[in-house]
Amino acid sequence: xxxxxxxSNAKNWLGLGMSLYFWGLMDLxxxxxxxxxxxxxxxxxxxxxxxxxxxxxxxxxxxxxxxVLEEYTGTDPLYVGKLHSDMDRGDGSIKYILSGExxxxxxxxxxxxxxxxxxxxxxxxxxxxxxxxAQALDRRTGRPMEPESEFIIKIQDINDNEPKFLDGPYVAxxxxxxxxxxxxxxxxxxxxxxxxxxxxxxxxxxxxQGQPYFSVxxxxxxxxxxxxxxxxxxxxxxxxxxxxxxxxxxLGGLAGTTTVNITLSDVNDNPPRFPQKHYQMSVLESAPIxxxxxxxxxxxxxxxxxxxxxxxxxxxxxxxxxxxxxxxNFQVGIITVKKPLSFESKKSYTLKVEGANPHLExxxxxxxxxxxxxxxxxxxxDVDEPPVFEPGFYFVEVPEDVAIGTTIQIISAxxxxxxxxxxxxxxxxxxxxxxxxxxxxxxxxxMTARPLDRExxxxxxxxxxxxxxxxxxxxxxxPVTIKVLDVNDNAPEFPRFYEAFVCENTKAGQxxxxxxxxxxxxxxxxxxxxxxxxxxxxxxxxxxxxDNQDNTARILTRRSGFRQQEQSVFYLPILIADSGxxxxxxxxxxTIQVCSCDDDGHVMSCSPEAYMLPVSLSRGALIAILxxxxxxxxxxxxxxxxxxxxxxxxxxxxxxxxHENIVRYDxxxxxxxxTEAFDIAAMWNPREAQxxxxxxxxxxxxPEIESLSRYVPQTCAVNSTVHSYVLAKLYEADMxxxxxxxxxxxxxxxxxxxxxxxxxxxxxxxxxxxxxNFDFLTDWGPRFRKLAELYGASEGPAPLW
Numbered sequence: 001x002x003x004x005x006x007x008s009n010a011k012n013w014l015g016l017g018m019s020l021y022f023w024g025l026m027d028l029x030x031x032x033x034x035x036x037x038x039x040x041x042x043x044x045x046x047x048x049x050x051x052x053x054x055x056x057x058x059x060x061x062x063x064x065x066x067x068v069l070e071e072y073t074g075t076d077p078l079y080v081g082k083l084h085s086d087m088d089r090g091d092g093s094i095k096y097i098l099s100g101e102x103x104x105x106x107x108x109x110x111x112x113x114x115x116x117x118x119x120x121x122x123x124x125x126x127x128x129x130x131x132x133x134a135q136a137l138d139r140r141t142g143r144p145m146e147p148e149s150e151f152i153i154k155i156q157d158i159n160d161n162e163p164k165f166l167d168g169p170y171v172a173x174x175x176x177x178x179x180x181x182x183x184x185x186x187x188x189x190x191x192x193x194x195x196x197x198x199x200x201x202x203x204x205x206x207x208x209q210g211q212p213y214f215s216v217x218x219x220x221x222x223x224x225x226x227x228x229x230x231x232x233x234x235x236x237x238x239x240x241x242x243x244x245x246x247x248x249x250x251l252g253g254l255a256g257t258t259t260v261n262i263t264l265s266d267v268n269d270n271p272p273r274f275p276q277k278h279y280q281m282s283v284l285e286s287a288p289i290x291x292x293x294x295x296x297x298x299x300x301x302x303x304x305x306x307x308x309x310x311x312x313x314x315x316x317x318x319x320x321x322x323x324x325x326x327x328x329n330f331q332v333g334i335i336t337v338k339k340p341l342s343f344e345s346k347k348s349y350t351l352k353v354e355g356a357n358p359h360l361e362x363x364x365x366x367x368x369x370x371x372x373x374x375x376x377x378x379x380x381x382d383v384d385e386p387p388v389f390e391p392g393f394y395f396v397e398v399p400e401d402v403a404i405g406t407t408i409q410i411i412s413a414x415x416x417x418x419x420x421x422x423x424x425x426x427x428x429x430x431x432x433x434x435x436x437x438x439x440x441x442x443x444x445x446x447m448t449a450r451p452l453d454r455e456x457x458x459x460x461x462x463x464x465x466x467x468x469x470x471x472x473x474x475x476x477x478x479p480v481t482i483k484v485l486d487v488n489d490n491a492p493e494f495p496r497f498y499e500a501f502v503c504e505n506t507k508a509g510q511x512x513x514x515x516x517x518x519x520x521x522x523x524x525x526x527x528x529x530x531x532x533x534x535x536x537x538x539x540x541x542x543x544x545x546x547d548n549q550d551n552t553a554r555i556l557t558r559r560s561g562f563r564q565q566e567q568s569v570f571y572l573p574i575l576i577a578d579s580g581x582x583x584x585x586x587x588x589x590x591t592i593q594v595c596s597c598d599d600d601g602h603v604m605s606c607s608p609e610a611y612m613l614p615v616s617l618s619r620g621a622l623i624a625i626l627x628x629x630x631x632x633x634x635x636x637x638x639x640x641x642x643x644x645x646x647x648x649x650x651x652x653x654x655x656x657x658x659h660e661n662i663v664r665y666d667x668x669x670x671x672x673x674x675t676e677a678f679d680i681a682a683m684w685n686p687r688e689a690q691x692x693x694x695x696x697x698x699x700x701x702x703p704e705i706e707s708l709s710r711y712v713p714q715t716c717a718v719n720s721t722v723h724s725y726v727l728a729k730l731y732e733a734d735m736x737x738x739x740x741x742x743x744x745x746x747x748x749x750x751x752x753x754x755x756x757x758x759x760x761x762x763x764x765x766x767x768x769x770x771x772x773n774f775d776f777l778t779d780w781g782p783r784f785r786k787l788a789e790l791y792g793a794s795e796g797p798a799p800l801w
Contacts (some may be wrong), residue, residue: 064152066116067723069156070155071160095111101130162256163244166188187260194252203244204246207240214226241259267306267660271369271372284341285385287383291431296332298331307357308359311355316352323337324351344416387475395481396480398483403477405726428477433461434589436448454484488584491519494588499590504561504563510557514553515531527579534573553574555574563594564641569591570593
């Protein structure tokens with residue numbers, strides 16, 4: 001029989017309020033430990049050390065566990081209980097062994113007495129119970145005296161753990177202006193003590209910091225708003241401290257705290273307002289479309305989606321000229337140009353701009369209105385604008401056979417500024433690299449400068465430039481698309497070399513070839529070709545042609561009995577004509593070989609039999625032939641060399657002065673003061689001079705002019721005819737590879753009474769025979785250097801010749 005128990009003095013046993021002394025009986029037969037708390041009489045007998053007789057009785061409940069308090073802080077091992085076997089006579093012959101959880105580490109047993117002690121601090125929160133096994137052995141033989149028995153040691157809880165907020169600190173958000181009692185967040189504290197034993201784990205919540213704005217439910221830990229109309233714009237962040245205390249909040253309970261950071265989220269409770277009721281802006285009239293003019297801003301104390309703005313132009317005379325959009329990042333209104341501006345048309349605009357919140361909350365509409373307006377004055381500043389073309393795009397159709405110098409379009413541009421400066425036209429040569437066109441510098445007449453060929457270039461896209469005379473940096477441009485219309489200037493021809501064969505045994509009417517043609521022209525009604533034999537072969541007795549009326553033709557035999565020995569190749573000329581106006585035609589040749597064929601018409605051989613020379617050439621004959629060929633080559637090279645030496649290159653002597661016009665005057669000019677010799681304005685702008693009064697003529701002299709271009713027709717005096725003539729001659733000069741470079745640059749200066757140099761005429765020179773000094777000519781600059789050299793004025797010694 002096993003007996004187990006824990007002994008303590010009566011004082012400690014009674015003071016703990018629980019049974020610390022256990023007595024149990026274990027039936028060795030059934031190996032079940034059973035027992036009941038010791039009655040008072042048995043307790044006194046045990047304390048008096050007197051032997052008591054125990055009668056084995058059947059208990060109504062079973063126990064197999066010890067109880068021990070946690071967190072023992074004494075220096076001696078903590079006594080847990082005692083194991084005793086009925087076979088133990090007290091002579092030390094029985095040895096007690098303890099095994100299982102914590103045996104030898106946490107718990108030890110006296111192998112002689114069976115006393116169990118705890119040698120380490122016990123913590124119920126770390127381990128609530130231990131399962132161990134006990135056995136009694138014969139100390140001498142080691143034989144088990146009784147079967148092994150299992151029992152449990154339970155750790156009893158004390159209030160040694162404060163409540164803890166495992167998820168703290170907390171972060172919460174609640175909308176501003178929330179009603180009182182709005183739930184914010186729920187906090188939870190956990191107590192590690194045994195919730196089934198006493199009030200050690202019963203937690204009560206309270207608020208230490210955050211009043212009067214918030215409150216907490218003492219049982220659930222739910223934090224709620226406690227003050228109405230909390231405004232985010234006044235205070236946005238709150239720090240609330242919550243306490244959790246065990247023992248139901250009673251005195252002596254342990255407590256823990258946590259921090260809850262509460263942020264008031266924004267609601268749309270503030271209407272937008274413009275800090276400025278009037279804005280003054282300016283913009284250049286040359287500002288491109290969508291360029292920024294200025295910005296307006298309506299201030300909103302809210303944030304996020306509640307501070308979003310939508311700006312619109314609600315009134316003003318500039319609603320058609322300007323537009324406004326909202327910058328999503330900074331919530332400002334950006335005013336941009338909607339259409340081209342003109343200082344000459346309108347110098348200022350007025351806009352009425354509205355800024356409004358697009359996202360409203362119905363419960364705060366009484367705080368509105370949630371929109372505001374401001375006035376914007378925009379001044380248009382004048383700039384020097386480039387010329388403007390009217391229209392802004394030109395489309396021209398011109399036939400490809402147009403003559404050089406023909407005006408195909410008048411390009412017109414004007415200065416949009418008030419000054420209305422004169423315009424000069426030109427062609428952007430990067431758009432007309434072939435120089436097919438020319439534009440008159442003053443009238444804008446677009447003319448052809450080279451022959452046009454639709455088959456080479458059917459479209460031309462050029463850019464015409466217009467420049468202000470007073471400000472060359474102001475240049476406008478216009479695209480001109482020129483479509484070259486087709487004229488019938490290309491005759492149809494065979495697309496490839498046609499070669500056919502005819503069998504010697506062919507019959508009359510045999511088809512030997514089908515031919516077709518191509519034409520580079522592109523008539524509107526499509527191509528249609530007509531085929532016939534050339535006039536010189538109209539009565540050909542061997543072959544005939546049949547037009548298929550689908551731009552193809554068939555070649556047929558007119559007879560049979562062709563013989564390769566008689567004629568091995570026939571050349572049939574075919575006339576191909578188109579349907580254009582005028583009708584163009586060409587002659588193509590069909591080569592027909594006579595071949596030997598089998599009965600099925602398959603070609604066997606198309607070459608005549610080769611005739612072998614009866615005798616082979618001797619070595620001497622071959623050498624003679626090669627010698628003749630060599631002599632012929634030498635003669636050809638000699639002839640070519642002689643022709644090359646006969647050609648004399650055109651070399652212009654440096655001393656010769658070649659000019660297009662030779663002018664002879666009988667007296668000297670009058671200098672800059674001479675206003676009768678010529679009109680200087682006519683030299684700068686001949687057309688304006690022609691439009692005005694007739695030019696002045698000199699009365700005191702009549703120069704004799706011998707012109708190299710005297711053969712030019714007098715009709716060339718007409719302005720357009722002159723352009724046509726010049727362009728035609730220019731094209732001829734460009735195409736003539738043997739034309740010498742007659743171009744020269746001549747500079748004319750003024751001299752005479754009004755000249756800085758004075759008169760250089762010998763008529764007014766001194767009559768003295770003394771030598772004059774012309775050294776002063778060297779001071780007049782490089783323009784008079786040649787004259788100074790002729791008159792002996794030189795800085796160094798005179799050259800010898």
